[in-house]
Amino acid sequence: MAAVVISGAVITKDDGRSGMYKEKCESCGYVSGTTKNFSSGGSGNSVMSSSFVCHKCKNRQDVKIKH
Ligand SMILES: [Zn+2]
Structure with missing residues (x-):
């Protein structure tokens, strides 16, 4: 099951078990x-949640990747 970005990320690698993203x-x-x-070996209904503070505009951005 390929991972899908909901918000706050760009996926750079995803082999269905593990993936990599940039905030x-x-x-x-x-x-x-x-x-x-991140772990991308989910059922397709799992959501990986994280957050970070943007270096540029100081926005607090939620990271959500469905996998
Ligand atoms: Zn920003």
């Missing part, structure tokens, strides 16, 4: 230069 600010469009791991 993305939905407010100003900033994309982080560092990649983070």
